[in-house]
Amino acid sequence: MEIKKLIGAWSVILLLTACKQGQLPFLVQSYPHEDYGNQLKKQGLEETSLGRQWLQRAEWALQNPVSIDIPFSLNGVFYTDDIEAGAWRFSLKQGSALRIHANWKSPDSSRLFMDVFFFEDGKWEHVGAAEKGTCHLDFECTEDGEYLLRLQPELLGAGQYSLTLERTPTYSAFPVQGKDSRAIWSVFGDDRDGGKRRHEGIDIFAERGTPVVAPVSGVVSSIRNGGLGGKSVWMRDHTRGHSLYFAHLDSQAVNSGKSVKTGDTLGFVGNTGNARNTKPHLHFGIYVRFQGAIDPYPFVDNQLREAPVINGFPTERYQVVNGAKANFRQGPAMDFKVISSLDEGDLVWVKGQTNEWVQVETPDLRSGFIHSSLLTLPSPNVESGKERWAFWDPFVHPADSFQLREGRLAVLGSFKGYRWARDEEGHSFWISSN
Numbered sequence: 001m002e003i004k005k006l007i008g009a010w011s012v013i014l015l016l017t018a019c020k021q022g023q024l025p026f027l028v029q030s031y032p033h034e035d036y037g038n039q040l041k042k043q044g045l046e047e048t049s050l051g052r053q054w055l056q057r058a059e060w061a062l063q064n065p066v067s068i069d070i071p072f073s074l075n076g077v078f079y080t081d082d083i084e085a086g087a088w089r090f091s092l093k094q095g096s097a098l099r100i101h102a103n104w105k106s107p108d109s110s111r112l113f114m115d116v117f118f119f120e121d122g123k124w125e126h127v128g129a130a131e132k133g134t135c136h137l138d139f140e141c142t143e144d145g146e147y148l149l150r151l152q153p154e155l156l157g158a159g160q161y162s163l164t165l166e167r168t169p170t171y172s173a174f175p176v177q178g179k180d181s182r183a184i185w186s187v188f189g190d191d192r193d194g195g196k197r198r199h200e201g202i203d204i205f206a207e208r209g210t211p212v213v214a215p216v217s218g219v220v221s222s223i224r225n226g227g228l229g230g231k232s233v234w235m236r237d238h239t240r241g242h243s244l245y246f247a248h249l250d251s252q253a254v255n256s257g258k259s260v261k262t263g264d265t266l267g268f269v270g271n272t273g274n275a276r277n278t279k280p281h282l283h284f285g286i287y288v289r290f291q292g293a294i295d296p297y298p299f300v301d302n303q304l305r306e307a308p309v310i311n312g313f314p315t316e317r318y319q320v321v322n323g324a325k326a327n328f329r330q331g332p333a334m335d336f337k338v339i340s341s342l343d344e345g346d347l348v349w350v351k352g353q354t355n356e357w358v359q360v361e362t363p364d365l366r367s368g369f370i371h372s373s374l375l376t377l378p379s380p381n382v383e384s385g386k387e388r389w390a391f392w393d394p395f396v397h398p399a400d401s402f403q404l405r406e407g408r409l410a411v412l413g414s415f416k417g418y419r420w421a422r423d424e425e426g427h428s429f430w431i432s433s434n
């Protein structure tokens with residue numbers, strides 16, 4: 001197990017940091033999902049169809065995630081007779097703090113496992129999990145990249161969940177008192193000196209004399225005077241080990257070696273150094289060992305949107321496309337890639353909903369979203385059935401067929417040359433369209 005990509009917040013921080021340094025190996029050596037999977041294997045359930053499906057579905061989910069943007073919320077459902085796992089992928093920048101929460105309501109008190117993965121060397125590496133019995137995870141991302149959240153209930157577990165993923169402020173104080181991230185007018189990477197060098201930080205504009213404060217607790221490592229930065233302060237962030245740089249100060253208010261708490265004044269905004277011809281501002285930089293200057297923006301950004309509240313839960317297990325065409329997309333917005341175009345009457349399994357989009361799985365097991373205006377409940381078409389072949393799952397196991405006797409059938413939807421039908425005893429299966 002690898003956990004170096006995340007810094008867990010609050011109590012978890014100790015566990016992850018300890019593990020990263022290779023100390024206290026008895027902590028966090030396994031996680032609830034893995035423990036549960038091992039229990040299934042120990043009890044011999046791996047040899048049963050159900051146990052095997054549960055383990056396979058956990059792996060399969062990693063290969064078939066939907067894509068989302070943060071913040072995100074979804075109301076979803078897991079059914080007892082459906083061995084299921086959901087997976088959502090998203091990008092995060094180093095320094096972003098994320099809160100994942102699932103409000104899980106299960107009538108049979110089954111557990112829901114929450115795991116986070118990071119994409120590295122062509123595969124998803126497990127990097128974090130909600131503690132046993134909880135569906136909550138706070139973490140800080142220590143590397144830019146693609147992350148994945150997986151939810152899976154225990155075997156035969158069922159319930160409804162309200163899932164939210166939202167960013168939380170990383171630093172508890174903004175470096176310039178009384179200001180917020182809207183006062184950042186020059187970002188990391190901007191050209192400097194006609195493109196000869198890059199801007200290794202961000203500029204936060206404020207009136208001369210505005211207090212510059214410690215965004216985290218730490219120690220002042222040096223006070224400097226002169227050069228590009230003019231009057232500057234360096235401090236060390238105790239939690240992360242980063243060096244923080246505050247430049248162009250009008251004056252400094254601390255001495256080297258002083259311990260500071262979050263919010264303590266380090267100095268005052270000015271325009272010393274090479275800022276003498278611009279308006280007073282704080283140049284703020286973050287330097288990381290073996291990495292150099294990194295973008296401070298995700299650390300100081302405090303203008304974060306909350307995840308929306310979703311109204312209602314899916315009430316039906318499947319719906320059909322109600323227009324001539326429906327774009328089936330990787331994520332819940334128009335700018336996500338179209339996976340395929342579905343036709344009128346095509347049947348999809350409903351997994352969850354946002355306020356405008358329905359998360360679905362197609363019968364050939366692809367996960368994505370369809371705009372809710374393009375789906376409706378099926379209206380059964382009754383026909384007198386002839387003797388013919390029927391299939392449980394023609395898209396995945398086409399050889400798995402059985403002989404159907406004559407009788408009335410209700411046809412509910414179609415997909416890729418097959419129709420989804422139900423007999424008078426309530427059994428559902430696929431029949432070929434011709």
Ligand SMILES: [Zn+2]
Binds near residue numbers: 284
């Ligand atoms: Zn600057």
